[in-house]
Amino acid sequence: MLTLPAAEPARRAGRRLAWLDALRGVAALVVVFEHALRPLLPEAHGPVKAVFDPGWYGVMVFFLVSGYIVPASLERRGSVRDFWISRVFRLYPLFGVGVAGMALLVAAGWDDAHIWWSSRPLSMALGHLTMLQNLLYVPNVVNVLWTLSYEMAFYLLLTAMFTLGAHRASLTGALGFTAVAVLGGSALPVALLSAGGAGRMLASVLAVTAVLAASLAAVLKGSAGVRRAGAVVLGATVLVLLLVNQSYPGPWQGLLILATMFAGTALYRAERGEITWGRAGWVALVPLAALWLGRDEPGLQTATAAAWITFAAGMALRRRGVPAALAWLGLVSYSVYLLHPLLLESVEWFWPEPATVPLGSRLAVLAGVVALLLGLSALTWRLVEAPAQRLGRRLVVGGEAARRPLTPGASEGPRPGAG
Structure with a gap:
């Protein structure tokens, strides 16, 4: 009897947030299409991206969803500790599976490890452990992991803002990052702290890791004054990385990714009645800035x-029902996002020159890859993601919350990723 009150709110939350799962599901499939072009449909790769960049579309949808719902998770919990336990158990287990899968491809000779794994192993490993590799000039083990660096930067900034009592300044964050992107994005340096040799990279990775660990520990365990000081250092460190040490996709794109996430939060606040829709309307400057900055890339503009x-x-239709298939696809979208490059890398090894293969055969293989990917994602959700999330929930609030059903839309935040 005690489980019914907990289960019913979860089901209601699932229905209320199912539109976010649907958006994630759509974005995940579009990202798969983007990465399938080169190994399976190379003749379409250039023409498609010239008019519409599917990967960038997926990125922006994913990050709008993250911005909309992830801060609500932190604010609802009211605990930085619980928020980070939740994040760690949502992100890292499947992240480890993806990295292990790529290691198996390398061991089988189906792919090549980046040369820096032999000359800079500590920098590469630490960069990935922080999930800030793209802000540390560390090449990604799996190409799609670059988006996790911006997710992690967002989480760290949220933590700093929440600790300092500034977490409701979402609109300010969106417009601030937009302004910096427009006014200085083209002049900002790339990898200023990390480029210049193995020693310099290691020093920057070690320094950033130590500072972030110390400042997070201060936020989690310190007195009131120590927590505030830790939050200031935490936020400042992330801002410095965003301003001077990004690599791919570039300074203005990275800054607009953060602006997009904060814009998503501002829209959430308007939907909740915390700010007026008139104020929230200022977030329209974010996509307008992206369109202007991407004026030489029509494919990027249309995708944005x-x-x-x-x-x-999705917001306009959020109170309507969502097809169960789309809701389920959103539930497993993190697996779809992380695992599809492994399957496509395997295809590329077997067919190094796909243009010489009959189109019908390539389309059949594409359908097979998607079917295999969905089956594999269902398996990793059941065996990796769901158990890890249950464990995280037990650590956060004990056995009562752990008994809540994990249903589409009932999760606290979106799985990240795009490519």
């Missing part, structure tokens, strides 16, 4: 516009 239109449509 389409992502915002998609999210707006």
